[in-house]
Amino acid sequence: MKRLRRWGYPSVVKPQVVKAWGLSAMLGLSGAIALAGIISTPQAAQAYIERVTLFLSRGPEEDYETFLRRAEAITRAAVQRSFDTDLLMTEVIVVVVGENQGLSIPIMEVQVTRNEWRERPDPQYWARYYESAPRLLSF
Template identity: 50%
Template structure:
């Protein structure tokens, strides 16, 4: 008798597995999977180069934002949106210059940071471009004039053989 009970248990286990496995596979194939999409966020900071004007700095910020957005979409297939904030440091002053917010579909259609970026207009003045606090001349500003107390063409002192001749 124990052999019959054992056969019944094996038969019921085989029957249960043979009917539940195909049912599970069918339900997994037909039911949509839950996808967890999300926005990738990144904060980038770049330093201003000496003698760099604001337009060149914006071009570098756009290039950095473009690379970060592309990298975010390439690294994770679940990322649906990207938000990149680019800040600039200029002699101790730090200010955001642009924010790039774009969806994967928009980026695939047109991967141009100028199209999807928001530019912060006050960044130019916060970073001291073109203002009285600028430590290097801006491309849009007039060249500085020397103070009145410093002569334009100083005369060479006696005994200086290698002095340049005065300009005419």
């Protein structure tokens, strides 16, 4: 007959029970160590792309070249502001939509990475111009 201790557990423990508890404790401890490793590992910085759409209305008696120079100036400011505002930003895409007489047409797009912009902060260099925009906007 087994003798019970104060809390109701037998004072004599079978070897199979000890092995099972030892294995459970070892597995639980290794899981806790793995979980601690995951939790304490710093998260990798995630870089991302910002997309900006700018709308630019034609001024009175403004020709297309002047309109385009204004578009490039605001694009330069938008790209620089995007990189200055967020240090994790790796790439910016700016689309400038021109407006004239109720029509809205994309006139240019600049897609540039932070490193490219640092080397050459010129929107004309990185821009893609839409050739049909002046005709479609009735310039």
